[in-house]
Amino acid sequence: MKEKNKSSSRKKPKTAQIRRSADPVKCFEKWKNKYMKGRDRVKQRRMQSKKPEWQLEREYIKSLVSRYGDINTTDVCRFSDFPISKKTLLGLQEAQYRQPTEIQRQTIGSALRGRDVLGAAKTGSGKTLAFLVPVLECLYRQQWSSMDGLGVLIISPTRELAYQTFEVLRKVGKNHEFSAGLVIGGKDLKSESERISGTNIVICTPGRLLQHMDETASFHASSLHMLVLDEADRILDMGFADTLNAIVDNLPKSRQTLLFSATQTRSVKDLARLSLKDPEFVWVHEKAKFSTPATLEQSYVVCELHHKVNMLYSFIRSHLKKKIIVFFACCKEVQYLFRAFCRLRPGTPILALHGKQQQMKRVEVYNNFVKKQSAVLFATDIAARGLDFPAVNWVLQFDCPEDADTYIHRVGRTARYKEGGEALLLLLPSEEKAMLAQLQEKKAPINQIQVNPEKVHSVQQKLEAFLAQEMEQKERAQRCFVSYLRSVYLMKNKQVFDIFQLPIRQYAQSLGLAVCPRVRFLSKAHAQKAENEDEEQSDEEEELQSFKVQLSNKMPCEVVEHDTEENVDESSKALHGDISEDEDDLRDLELLTVKRKDVFELSGHPECVEDTSQGPNNTRKETKFKKTKKLLKRKFQINTKITFNEEGEAVQLWPPVQQTVTAEDEEDNVLGINVAKARDRLRREDQEFDKQEYRRKVQAEHRNKRLKAKEARREASKRQRRSDEENVAYLACHSGGEFDSSILPDPDQLHSSDEEEEGYAKQEHICNEEPLAVTRKKGKQLNDEHTGLDTGLSLAEDEELVLHLLRGPK
Numbered sequence: 001m002k003e004k005n006k007s008s009s010r011k012k013p014k015t016a017q018i019r020r021s022a023d024p025v026k027c028f029e030k031w032k033n034k035y036m037k038g039r040d041r042v043k044q045r046r047m048q049s050k051k052p053e054w055q056l057e058r059e060y061i062k063s064l065v066s067r068y069g070d071i072n073t074t075d076v077c078r079f080s081d082f083p084i085s086k087k088t089l090l091g092l093q094e095a096q097y098r099q100p101t102e103i104q105r106q107t108i109g110s111a112l113r114g115r116d117v118l119g120a121a122k123t124g125s126g127k128t129l130a131f132l133v134p135v136l137e138c139l140y141r142q143q144w145s146s147m148d149g150l151g152v153l154i155i156s157p158t159r160e161l162a163y164q165t166f167e168v169l170r171k172v173g174k175n176h177e178f179s180a181g182l183v184i185g186g187k188d189l190k191s192e193s194e195r196i197s198g199t200n201i202v203i204c205t206p207g208r209l210l211q212h213m214d215e216t217a218s219f220h221a222s223s224l225h226m227l228v229l230d231e232a233d234r235i236l237d238m239g240f241a242d243t244l245n246a247i248v249d250n251l252p253k254s255r256q257t258l259l260f261s262a263t264q265t266r267s268v269k270d271l272a273r274l275s276l277k278d279p280e281f282v283w284v285h286e287k288a289k290f291s292t293p294a295t296l297e298q299s300y301v302v303c304e305l306h307h308k309v310n311m312l313y314s315f316i317r318s319h320l321k322k323k324i325i326v327f328f329a330c331c332k333e334v335q336y337l338f339r340a341f342c343r344l345r346p347g348t349p350i351l352a353l354h355g356k357q358q359q360m361k362r363v364e365v366y367n368n369f370v371k372k373q374s375a376v377l378f379a380t381d382i383a384a385r386g387l388d389f390p391a392v393n394w395v396l397q398f399d400c401p402e403d404a405d406t407y408i409h410r411v412g413r414t415a416r417y418k419e420g421g422e423a424l425l426l427l428l429p430s431e432e433k434a435m436l437a438q439l440q441e442k443k444a445p446i447n448q449i450q451v452n453p454e455k456v457h458s459v460q461q462k463l464e465a466f467l468a469q470e471m472e473q474k475e476r477a478q479r480c481f482v483s484y485l486r487s488v489y490l491m492k493n494k495q496v497f498d499i500f501q502l503p504i505r506q507y508a509q510s511l512g513l514a515v516c517p518r519v520r521f522l523s524k525a526h527a528q529k530a531e532n533e534d535e536e537q538s539d540e541e542e543e544l545q546s547f548k549v550q551l552s553n554k555m556p557c558e559v560v561e562h563d564t565e566e567n568v569d570e571s572s573k574a575l576h577g578d579i580s581e582d583e584d585d586l587r588d589l590e591l592l593t594v595k596r597k598d599v600f601e602l603s604g605h606p607e608c609v610e611d612t613s614q615g616p617n618n619t620r621k622e623t624k625f626k627k628t629k630k631l632l633k634r635k636f637q638i639n640t641k642i643t644f645n646e647e648g649e650a651v652q653l654w655p656p657v658q659q660t661v662t663a664e665d666e667e668d669n670v671l672g673i674n675v676a677k678a679r680d681r682l683r684r685e686d687q688e689f690d691k692q693e694y695r696r697k698v699q700a701e702h703r704n705k706r707l708k709a710k711e712a713r714r715e716a717s718k719r720q721r722r723s724d725e726e727n728v729a730y731l732a733c734h735s736g737g738e739f740d741s742s743i744l745p746d747p748d749q750l751h752s753s754d755e756e757e758e759g760y761a762k763q764e765h766i767c768n769e770e771p772l773a774v775t776r777k778k779g780k781q782l783n784d785e786h787t788g789l790d791t792g793l794s795l796a797e798d799e800e801l802v803l804h805l806l807r808g809p810k
């Protein structure tokens, strides 16, 4: 209380002062001003609340755009430091993105200002958001709506990457009203066509986009504002060149273009294709010591081709609780080894992702692997770029990557955004040197490690057993074998990929194949190589010879020319052969078929020779012929073995000397061939054969004649019987008295014999021989019966005799 009184007493003089100095007019004026200000504010607020939302938004956008010029990359610590919309900021916050990464900090500002950007940063450094934020802001700035159609195109090299980007966009842009669509192959084109024209942001793969540009009438890109190429170097490379050129032709030139990749293209030609306008190059890690993430540990193992499968199995067995991606060179390898490893049951889930799978399956595998804590994903390079599988511990490269860039992208599937990871590369001895040089050039630090051979389990026998059980699996193994070899054969960098150094037979065995499949393109490649070497050799010889000639100061032009001509002739012949074989080879590459080797040399059998001579397998003969020719060309000296007989004469035992054989010793001597004698013998054999053939024909003719005669006889006897019956009937009609039937043939007997004959005739269809014998018997029987009636008279006399008998003793 005391204190209160004190303070009031202290205040008193002040209020008194004011009161004393206060001029009521002034006070009123002051109050009036204050009141008026408050009233204005309320009025303004009322006015503002009446403003349409779009106008407020426009003003907000204006204020944002006005801040674009002030963006200072070094000052940006949080996404909110960028002049970006509240909707985008909210999306980023909800997805737990607060601080931009280096590439985001350095590119978002330029992209917001509308510049073309080429962004490059290590794998897993956040390039996706670096272009998605400007994409959302670009359309927001334009107040884009579904009525405006396509505003932004984002092109990805693979379906999986497009799908992943689409998912990130959905997360970050969920507060915006734009429509977004995923346009990738393997989906229903019709339903896509119906919706694509009203889609504002299209995320697509190049092929499918071009298909819509060609086939969907309502789809056009005339109002496009921004084009983004994710993994730009891949999209700009040869594989997509034609498709991309066709797409770019359909896009307006006034657009903004953003290119992103961990291995960015610097080719002016590429950039010219996209008609970039004064692009900004942002190479975040250009000065970095290494091109791969610092948290990534990289190592390699030198391993023979036929040990790789064992190595993979052993690796998986010793990393059961890890999440691993294994990269292979081709789909067929993934298909076979995935099934083989599933059957081997290594103790961890195994998944497979490759381009030959159906789209639904691909998405399912992708989502499955994202969710898994520990699993092994067998994949081709479709999983090498951009995919952001969480918490991958290991990347194992089963097959050597095509180049250092592919290596960087593959290993980049682990150690993403501040996480750690490990990568192991299996290198063949023939690949080691050249590949390491490439990696060094691209600043990828890699160390060699040794493998404990005791820890490597062999699975070859198990694989062999599987293949023996399942034909389908065996075919898969064969396809895997051929496909791998083909992929090596087609690789451009021959310093790394030398197919001639591969232990092919052992490789086939390591896949569980008991017999090494025949690969036609390979044998032809071998032949071609041998011929090239021959040519080189002959060139060298030629040079040497001309040099010698020059030295001996002669004018041997004719000789030299003659030699050369011969060589040219031969080589040109060989070359022609090769060309045709090469064409075959190319055909092989189109439709590679696995051919079994003639393990048991069955083709040596005369029947097989006949078969092969009819079909296109003639080439096999040619090849043998060629081989022999080549051997002859090389002028091999065959060893000879000479012994001395008791008289001291030299006798050559090997190689057997061909001798002319005289008529006497021909049979004894099996070593030599007398051509004249052999011809004679052949002629004799021919004559003998002709004779036999003639005899067979004559016999057949006789047999036919006999059969015809028999048939004729049978017909005649039938006719005879019929006429006899008619006579009997006639007689029966006209007889008034009793008839002694005993003197006539038994009609039942006749009838039954007929029936039997019919029966035999029927049986004839079943068996030819038996009825003939039976008919013969029956025929004889009939004849016997008829002989009882044979009076030795003519028919007229017989009739008279019968009438006489009938008249009988009157």
Ligand SMILES: Nc1ncnc2c1ncn2[C@@H]1O[C@H](COP(=O)(O)OP(=O)(O)OP(=O)(O)O)[C@@H](O)[C@H]1O
Pocket (backbone or CB within 6 Å): 096, 097, 098, 099, 100, 101, 104, 121, 122, 123, 124, 125, 126, 127, 128, 129, 261, 262, 385, 386, 387, 388, 412, 416, 417
């Ligand atoms: N600002 C950020 N804050 C936190 N995490 C981020 C940020 N930006 C990106 N990430 C995360 O980093 C990871 C890698 O991002 P992203 O896939 O964009 O990398 P990338 O550079 O495109 O990789 P790649 O070169 O392999 O395509 C993702 O998991 C993503 O969620």
